[in-house]
Amino acid sequence: MLLFRSEEHVERWCKTHNLPRRPLVSLEQLWQLAVIWYANRLTEESRRPGPDEMGEIFDKLGLRGTFWQVRR
Amino acid sequence: MDFDISVKLAIYHAIADTGKAPTIAQVAAKLGRPTVAIREAFQRLFAKRLLALEPETFEIRMAPPFSAVPTPFAVSAAGKSYFANCVWDAYGIAAALHQDVDVSTSCGCCGEPMTLAVRAGTPVPTPGIAHFAVPASHWWDDIVYT
Known part of the structure; x- marks a missing residue:
């Protein structure tokens, strides 16, 4: 995933590359995702969240809809 | 400690310390285990989606x-x-x-x-x-x- 200066720049990039515009994620949401995903990555217990957990995480952060649905 | 966890921690601590992902050989030397055992551990960690590996060499491409x-x-x-x-x-x-x-x-x-x-x-x-x-x-x- 990429960082853009603004929503307008996302729109322009999608048109240039003929790609669909996907839901946008604020930097605050992105930070929360990073903390949930990676805060214990250097520890013995760390693991990637499973599909159900991922769904709960996305929902908690307001990332909802088919784009965020995870294969189970 | 589970062997794969030891390998995972060796990888992540090496990256945190140096900024560079360790090779299979470097992890093998660090843990005193054969390279084949480390390569297999890398592949199991890939299956758990904790690593992404180079397709030919099985060296680390990503340790997210x-x-x-x-x-x-x-x-x-x-x-x-x-x-x-x-x-x-x-x-x-x-x-x-x-x-x-x-x-x-x-x-x-x-x-x-x-x-x-x-x-x-x-x-x-x-x-x-x-x-x-x-x-x-x-x-x-x-x-x-x-």
Whole structure:
């Protein structure tokens, strides 16, 4: 995933590359995702969240809809 | 400790210390185990989606949030340099290291330089927005392109 200066720049990039515009994620949401995903990555217990957990995480952060649905 | 956990910790601590992903041979030397055992552990960690491997050599391409190869997301923390796989992982390095970081990157559209920073566990407010090109259910179809 990429960082853009603004929503307008996302729109322009999608048109240039003929790609669909996907839901946008604020930097605050992105930070929360990073903390949930990676805060214990250097520890013995760390693991990637499973599909159900991922769904709960996305929902908690307001990332909802088919784009965020995870294969189970 | 479970062998795969020992391998995982050896990988992540090496990256955190040096900014570089260790090779199979380096992890084998560190743990005093044969390279074949380490290669197999790398493959099991890949199956758990904790690593992405180079297809021919099975060396590390990604140990998320860290990238083993240079990317447009350069992260500095405590005088060390890292590469993140994407903007999410750039913040992820701050979260994983529990350190202040500065991220040098650019707008995916116009290439204008952009910076992100994390201080004391909080991102410094910055204009910008993230766009995921691939739906969540397909992230690991090609984890290098998401």
